[in-house]
Amino acid sequence: MSDTIVIQTTDDGVPTLYLPGLDEHYHSTKGALTEARHVYIDMALRARDKRNIDLLEVGFGTGLNAWLTLLEAQERGLHIRYTAFELYPLDPEVADRLDYPARIAPQQSPAFARLHRCEWDHPVEIAPNFTLLKRHADLTRTPVDGLYDVVYFDAFAPEKQPEMWSESIFRTLYDHLAPGGILTTYCAKGEIRRRLQSIGFTVERLPGPPHGKREILRASKPNGPTHK
Template sequence: MKRKVITTKDGSKTIHLEDWNESYHSTHGAIQEAQHVYIRQGFKKSGLQNINILEFGFGTGLNAIITFLEAKTLPKSINYTALEAYPVSKKELEELNYLESLNDDSLNKVYKLMHDSPWEEFISLSNKFTLKKLRMDFRELAEVNQYDIVYYDAFGPRVQPELWTREIFTKVFLAMKENGILVTYSCKGSVRRALLECGFKVEKLPGPPGKREMLRAYKPITGLKC
């Protein structure tokens, strides 16, 4: 599949898949989308001191590095697990400009370590942030009661509808702890219905620049309905 690095409207870059006409992040602003959807509406909504995060779609590592940056100023300990079936190439990473856009030179070493570190094992990025990358298909997830926050950042349901189904969200529901939070940029009706069918409580929220709405879902204490 033909890929190229493009510049989004906030000046930050992303990877565009030309055959699908789909990008890793919003073309209206890659960093703005990550900060709005995953940090403000997800990470910052947890009052926990020790947080286990699961990301569906490690990709460029943007959500991970922004979470790391946010956590630097907070009294929180983060265990961050990210699933990715098709890692980004070294050449593509060299073309991205997230660290320049975030204006924090201290992130250079951390971002490089995120991508260079071995798969399938936790590595320490600071005294309060660990990362584990799992090279696997989302549908292979089999963990139970592990995660407080889920960043659901798969390619959109238009191009990969199989990743936005009741089957997938059942696995996500099982992997989350009670009162856990799931956030995603998608607000498609079929996605919302699939989440509801699995027992999530779902709310629509204002979306990031260029998108009217997004979804946030909670796993209640009542248990699985699927």
């Protein structure tokens, strides 16, 4: 992965990171906050409609998804156990330079700082209703533990990191989703949709974020017994 990193403002005024070496952004250039809220908070977390949620994120990155989840938990009285894989942790000072708290929820600035500065590979209580386990590990080589209600699948694009979108990774995630569990991703490619279906997920193509991608994917694990 490239070690040069650039901060770029996206169309909703909220910045993201760009890796010139990979030619890849951490969020949509059409709107980082708009995308994160739509794909992960609205289409996954709210859709699961439970008060106690075990959540797995693929790619912790800037911590934007994690922090928006914490804000949602505070607002709706949810209890979240959040596990995130990240192979290339960001320097917390780079995360600070994105200035997310000032732009989104200044009163929750200390929580954003804690997300980045807390220890890796140990569960840490960031807030009374939000525990974070950051796993500094390569998802393609590390077993996944636990059973999750929601998966935020936020890897770099399949053209850039095909190994993250493999059948074996999706099968592992399927096995670690609770019945009725939900996985969302910003990527709506037919090839990815068919791969998810072939494993046993029920897959919906949903409208993408306003002004962003036309569609996104939501994959659910059926409640009853499955045969794939």
